[in-house]
Amino acid sequence: MQAQEKLxxxxxxxxxxxxELPKEKQQEILEQQCIFCQISxxxxxxxxxxxxxxxxxxxxxxxxxxxxxLIFPKKHYQLFFQLPDSIRNKLFEIAQxxxxxxxxxxKCEGINLYVANGAAAGQRVPHFxxxxxxxxxxxxINFDWQSQKTDKKELEKxxxxxxxxxxKEKKQKQEKAVPxxxxxxxxxxxEKELKKFRRVP
Numbered sequence: 001m002q003a004q005e006k007l008x009x010x011x012x013x014x015x016x017x018x019x020e021l022p023k024e025k026q027q028e029i030l031e032q033q034c035i036f037c038q039i040s041x042x043x044x045x046x047x048x049x050x051x052x053x054x055x056x057x058x059x060x061x062x063x064x065x066x067x068x069x070l071i072f073p074k075k076h077y078q079l080f081f082q083l084p085d086s087i088r089n090k091l092f093e094i095a096q097x098x099x100x101x102x103x104x105x106x107k108c109e110g111i112n113l114y115v116a117n118g119a120a121a122g123q124r125v126p127h128f129x130x131x132x133x134x135x136x137x138x139x140x141i142n143f144d145w146q147s148q149k150t151d152k153k154e155l156e157k158x159x160x161x162x163x164x165x166x167x168k169e170k171k172q173k174q175e176k177a178v179p180x181x182x183x184x185x186x187x188x189x190x191e192k193e194l195k196k197f198r199r200v201p
Contacts, residue, residue, distance in 0.1 A: 036127035040074035050094055054087055057094060060131070065139050067106045069098055069132040078126045080117045091130055098132055108134035112143065 038044045040056055049069060050057035060068040071094055073087050083091070099111045114131040116123040135141065 034076055034127050035125055036072050036129065037074075037076050040072075049098065055090055055094060057098060057132075064131070064133050064141050065108075065136060067102050067108065067134040069102070071095055071098070071130045071132060072128060077128045080115060080128055083128060095130055095132055102132065102134050106134050108136055110135035112141070114143075 039046050047059040057069055057071040060070050077083050112133040
């Protein structure tokens, strides 16, 4: 609320107008203003390491260390939990392969996989990016944080809520899943239909 009060009346009106636009138009505007979308569309020059239909991996031009790689989906997703399962899985598969090659090529002593998910976590650009950061002894990069004391009851409360949500999601997926017997029946039906189209030698 405090951040909103700092905005001018004109800025608030622009935000309101943007929110009233159809989602497709909002997406189009976000992509036009997003540096990573511009890179994906080939409008910004960069040094590519990997590219396919969905994904791009490039060398960071302002690296935390030598060989710092940015991996991101070409389609505009702002946050980690917005990624479809297929994109998420591919992204971490690429990160795993790149990590292995970085260790072999640069002889680095470790790798950090870093995601800034949301403004409070340090996200500067509203496009999901996975940083692959090679680590070397005395490289000056610091991911340390001040440990906090917490109450065991508070931890148990958080764990309980997480377990409940995960169990609920699992149940929903199981309910949506097609039974194995139904899949087999559909396959048999399809086979019968296909036979009708097979030519006799």
